[in-house]
Amino acid sequence: MKDTSQYAGRRYVVAGLVILIALIYIVRLLTIQVLDKSYRLSASNNVLRHITQYPARGLIYDRNHTLIVSNEAAYDLMVIPSQVESFDTAEFSALLEVPEKDIREGLRKATVYSRLKASILVKQIPAVTYARLSEKMYKYPGFYVQPRTLRYYNRHLAAHMLGYVGEVTEKTIQKDPYYKMGDYIGISGIERSYEKELRGRKGVKIYLVDVHNRIKGSYRHGRYDTAAVVGANLTASFDAGLQAYGEYLMNNKVGSIVALEPATGEVLCMVSSPGYDPELLVGRNRRTYFPALVQDTLKPLFNRAIMASYPPGSTFKVVNALIGLQEKVLYPSYKYECHAGYYAAGVHVGCHIHRSPLNLVEAIQISCNAYFCNVFRNILDDPKFPTIYQSFENWKHHLEMFGFGHPLGIDLPNELSGYLPDTSYYDRYYHKNGWSSLTLISMAIGQGELGFTPLQMANLAATVANRGYYLTPHVVKEIEGRDSINRRFREEHLVGIDRKYFDIAVEGMDRVVNGEPGSGSTARIAHIPDIRVCGKTGTAQNPHGKDHSIFMAFAPKDTPRIAISVYVENGGFGATYAAPIASLMIEKYLKGKITRTWLEDYIRKTDLIHGEKQK
Amino acid sequence: MERSRNNILGRIDWLTVLMYLLLVTFGLINIYSSAYNEAHPRLFDFSMRYGKQFYWILLTLVIATVILALHPRFYYFFAWPLYLLSLLLLVMVLVIGATIHGSTSWISVAGVHIQPSEFAKVATALVLARYLSEYNVTLEHFRDLVKASLIIIAPAALIMLQPDMGSAFVFIAFILVLYREGLRAEVLLIGFLFIVLFIITLIVDKTIVLGILLGLALLIHLLVEKKPLLTVKGAVILVATGGILWLGMTLLHKGISLYTVIFLSLLAGTVILLPFIYRLKLVRTAILYGVLILAMLFTFSVNYVFNNILEPHQRTRINIVLGIESDPYGSGYNVNQSKIAIGSGGFTGKGFLRGTQTKFNFVPEQSTDFIFCTVGEEWGFLGTFGVIAFYILFLMRILYLAERQRSAFSRVYGYSVFSLFSFHVLVNIGMTIGLFPVIGIPLPFFSYGGSSLWAFTILLFIFIRLDADRLEMTF
Numbered sequence A: 001m002k003d004t005s006q007y008a009g010r011r012y013v014v015a016g017l018v019i020l021i022a023l024i025y026i027v028r029l030l031t032i033q034v035l036d037k038s039y040r041l042s043a044s045n046n047v048l049r050h051i052t053q054y055p056a057r058g059l060i061y062d063r064n065h066t067l068i069v070s071n072e073a074a075y076d077l078m079v080i081p082s083q084v085e086s087f088d089t090a091e092f093s094a095l096l097e098v099p100e101k102d103i104r105e106g107l108r109k110a111t112v113y114s115r116l117k118a119s120i121l122v123k124q125i126p127a128v129t130y131a132r133l134s135e136k137m138y139k140y141p142g143f144y145v146q147p148r149t150l151r152y153y154n155r156h157l158a159a160h161m162l163g164y165v166g167e168v169t170e171k172t173i174q175k176d177p178y179y180k181m182g183d184y185i186g187i188s189g190i191e192r193s194y195e196k197e198l199r200g201r202k203g204v205k206i207y208l209v210d211v212h213n214r215i216k217g218s219y220r221h222g223r224y225d226t227a228a229v230v231g232a233n234l235t236a237s238f239d240a241g242l243q244a245y246g247e248y249l250m251n252n253k254v255g256s257i258v259a260l261e262p263a264t265g266e267v268l269c270m271v272s273s274p275g276y277d278p279e280l281l282v283g284r285n286r287r288t289y290f291p292a293l294v295q296d297t298l299k300p301l302f303n304r305a306i307m308a309s310y311p312p313g314s315t316f317k318v319v320n321a322l323i324g325l326q327e328k329v330l331y332p333s334y335k336y337e338c339h340a341g342y343y344a345a346g347v348h349v350g351c352h353i354h355r356s357p358l359n360l361v362e363a364i365q366i367s368c369n370a371y372f373c374n375v376f377r378n379i380l381d382d383p384k385f386p387t388i389y390q391s392f393e394n395w396k397h398h399l400e401m402f403g404f405g406h407p408l409g410i411d412l413p414n415e416l417s418g419y420l421p422d423t424s425y426y427d428r429y430y431h432k433n434g435w436s437s438l439t440l441i442s443m444a445i446g447q448g449e450l451g452f453t454p455l456q457m458a459n460l461a462a463t464v465a466n467r468g469y470y471l472t473p474h475v476v477k478e479i480e481g482r483d484s485i486n487r488r489f490r491e492e493h494l495v496g497i498d499r500k501y502f503d504i505a506v507e508g509m510d511r512v513v514n515g516e517p518g519s520g521s522t523a524r525i526a527h528i529p530d531i532r533v534c535g536k537t538g539t540a541q542n543p544h545g546k547d548h549s550i551f552m553a554f555a556p557k558d559t560p561r562i563a564i565s566v567y568v569e570n571g572g573f574g575a576t577y578a579a580p581i582a583s584l585m586i587e588k589y590l591k592g593k594i595t596r597t598w599l600e601d602y603i604r605k606t607d608l609i610h611g612e613k614q615k
Numbered sequence B: 001m002e003r004s005r006n007n008i009l010g011r012i013d014w015l016t017v018l019m020y021l022l023l024v025t026f027g028l029i030n031i032y033s034s035a036y037n038e039a040h041p042r043l044f045d046f047s048m049r050y051g052k053q054f055y056w057i058l059l060t061l062v063i064a065t066v067i068l069a070l071h072p073r074f075y076y077f078f079a080w081p082l083y084l085l086s087l088l089l090l091v092m093v094l095v096i097g098a099t100i101h102g103s104t105s106w107i108s109v110a111g112v113h114i115q116p117s118e119f120a121k122v123a124t125a126l127v128l129a130r131y132l133s134e135y136n137v138t139l140e141h142f143r144d145l146v147k148a149s150l151i152i153i154a155p156a157a158l159i160m161l162q163p164d165m166g167s168a169f170v171f172i173a174f175i176l177v178l179y180r181e182g183l184r185a186e187v188l189l190i191g192f193l194f195i196v197l198f199i200i201t202l203i204v205d206k207t208i209v210l211g212i213l214l215g216l217a218l219l220i221h222l223l224v225e226k227k228p229l230l231t232v233k234g235a236v237i238l239v240a241t242g243g244i245l246w247l248g249m250t251l252l253h254k255g256i257s258l259y260t261v262i263f264l265s266l267l268a269g270t271v272i273l274l275p276f277i278y279r280l281k282l283v284r285t286a287i288l289y290g291v292l293i294l295a296m297l298f299t300f301s302v303n304y305v306f307n308n309i310l311e312p313h314q315r316t317r318i319n320i321v322l323g324i325e326s327d328p329y330g331s332g333y334n335v336n337q338s339k340i341a342i343g344s345g346g347f348t349g350k351g352f353l354r355g356t357q358t359k360f361n362f363v364p365e366q367s368t369d370f371i372f373c374t375v376g377e378e379w380g381f382l383g384t385f386g387v388i389a390f391y392i393l394f395l396m397r398i399l400y401l402a403e404r405q406r407s408a409f410s411r412v413y414g415y416s417v418f419s420l421f422s423f424h425v426l427v428n429i430g431m432t433i434g435l436f437p438v439i440g441i442p443l444p445f446f447s448y449g450g451s452s453l454w455a456f457t458i459l460l461f462i463f464i465r466l467d468a469d470r471l472e473m474t475f
């Protein structure tokens, strides 16, 4: 048997160590329990009341430092059932302007929850009631008022971007010990993605309270109080004027507008229509309006700008042109015939009547379907690649570089990734090697399986404006007390296509808007006299109804300051509604005023929601 | 068969069993008080914490009986399988476990939540006993020491991944076992230093840590070698290398952090100093230097793992444990609440069910990790002194039993029991009175919770069973 008896003496070291620590503890306990009298409460009737100090939530400004979101005081009436003495409920109810039975019921619920812990009896008492109440508080032991803050909207706009605040759920409390029952937390939008910055940090004040419900002073001179830290103020990147104008134009239409500053990736406006007034989801309002907003068939709570996905339509021709040029399967001088469409091996893609043949710039200007069917087939049947599987993957890789098929990473929750099909999708639909460039031809003109969000489309416009790169779009520009926003918003993402090819695409987009009258330009309606707008129309096929009208653009041509995408659901051709709206937005942002009031009137008077319903 | 069962009952150390029953009972009384609800005053109310705890205690009696009925040979032979099973459970918990308070440490089986980390302690104690009792294993051999350490570190590392730092730190207690079995005191000291270094690295800025390490190394060098001139020379060389490095980088307009300067100059200094150390045969300097370099690499890797490998939620969890991001209301809130509650108890306490602080949920996790607050508030100094004194008696009894074992297996196991209980008791009470960082671990037999109660019971009763057969043990 093993012998370690030479170490047997170590038992005394071990025992000594444990006993020594225990002795230290006993001395410590003697100090705090017996010697230091200040821990004791002076009279046995006194109780400590812990009042949470809720910090003011950070304010939100727009890019021009206009205050958009601030706070207003609110007061919750709290109750600790075990401390309540009999009182005149009728008088109390009159004082609070709350029905007597609600108070009785609330009190009963609070008692069931816990007799000893505080519960909220009445939420968000108005300031006037609070003033009256605080004078009479001494009559009602066991009740006290907990100050809080609620959101206040100085401008009633940008509800989707700003998001709303609500009470924490049980699940969140489980995950994050910071939150307690009844606390508020950002639930959507900026309020959610910047919750940590906006919320600040709660503090707590401990008071001694006597039997008459009077605060006798702070416990141990505030030694155990902790100060609340106010939340950080944020400067959002949007322009309140532009945002308001966008919401005004989109009235009675379903769809969205996203505008970006190409040089920075800052979101200048993000409209999702129909929207809602952010005030409807504050405090007591929320209970009234939230169910109605949820049930509305037009889904006003849904942020279409980042959560809806549509086929890109003809705007996608610009992307295919760039990829074709980069892969050297397309040259600007290439000309293709078009006789009202593209015909090959039993496949027919229609086109409108126009002169023929066209070169690349003209094809973009006129949006010729036949031309881009040829381009797309050149890309997929590129002899560089042994089979279509490789060329398809290469094409798809280009699209991913543009930011399609995955979330761009905007600082808002629930961004959709959009959709790019992969080869296995076609293997399932047809059989392995049972499909060709001709099978996929609808994607040549942006129809078929593709899905982009309006944000991704605006980002495409910004990429073209920058001639080859983009910065991750973001809605917050500055966080008070921080040197900068997240570094990832300052990185340039190159899309892997040479600048010289972008110049050709830009030339085409210039002509879409600014071509000579009668030359076949598809969006001359977007022309602004002294601003060089470059754009591209699109029409997304909609199997459920009228097609969606799409326009993407940037301006001015040489020093771009705004890139924009506009979607109008069931709006028909891109030029019908989306192009004029984009044009008005650009004018509003760059000039600050609208000269073409007739165009504004035309858009304002268009009602695509109720017109539809009447039919 | 009948005869041997009677024999066992006669050989059991009933004093320890009695102490166990007293601790469990007093624990239940305090859980009853801390979770007391006027609407549900019955002790057996299963909807209340005390009701659940009561049933769990009844179940432990069954568990204890089963353990006593098994032959000691069972624990000896099944040590490894049980250990491997607990490692498997710890891996499983990472894959399918439930996340509560940011840490994934529970497995739900048929509606019952169990915490494998609690049972891993028992299995580790058994395997350590088995390994250290092997005839040719001795901690004086470096290889055996490494193997013994690996037995302890494997479950601890898996628990850290959950991340449940508190339960992982408990495995530090096994150092006491190794010490009793012949671990060199110097190794103990260095091991201890590295643990301190680990925690400091996470709390303090890395540049400061490096600076402190360097200063400490020079100081120790001075004390050990007693050649001030040599120490000064070494320091000058290091500072000069650092200075040149900094100057060079600045002239090249390359930004360089102080951390990098110290780090690189130490590496460069090594190249310059090594020939001297070799020629002058400065063995102690060489060892010191080696430890310093190791410590540096250690802080570097801890930093790296923490910042680059761990997920944000794991980082938050560790920060909470270390008190960096701990309290919802700012630093020290939990501990302050706990101190107020204990302090308000005075000499004799407020009396059973009369505590106010521990009733309002001001003290967080009050029937689990902070149950000692209820003792302090309701039973006063008499209560806290009594509980600590009783725990010490209990621990000393276990230590006495461990030392009276003839077999190494039983002794090592007994020491593990002693060490684990000591660690839990001292750290838990220490954190409620603000003398130890809050690393949420339960107070044995007092804290609310089935898993921990059962694990502590199993741990103890296996030892009682081994002790009963101490005269017949052949392994």
Ligand SMILES: [Zn+2]
Pocket (backbone or CB within 6 Å): A338, A339, A340, A341, A351, A352, A354, A367, A368, A369, A370, A371
């Ligand atoms: Zn055509």
